Amino acid sequence: MNVINNIEAKISKLSPNMVAELDRYLDYLLNNRNVNKPRKLKLDWAGGLKEINMTAVELQKKNHWMK
Numbered sequence: 152m153n154v155i156n157n158i159e160a161k162i163s164k165l166s167p168n169m170v171a172e173l174d175r176y177l178d179y180l181l182n183n184r185n186v187n188k189p190r191k192l193k194l195d196w197a198g199g200l201k202e203i204n205m206t207a208v209e210l211q212k213k214n215h216w217m218k
Contacts, residue, residue, distance in 0.1 A: 162170065203210065 162173065165173065205213070
């Protein structure tokens with residue numbers, strides 16, 4: 152039994168109210184699916200901390216004690 156036949160058999164066992172709910176859910180899946188298109192990576196933050204004269208380890212240690 153293929154997937155479509157299996158689904159049809161299950162749908163035939165549902166009450167009319169449940170069929171209506173399933174129809175709304177299928178509409179939701181088809182229309183409201185949020186497909187995220189890949190975006191170009193922004194690197195506008197790069198170099199934002201170049202005025203700080205610390206190594207990454209020094210900055211991490213300083214940040215650890217500020218918490």
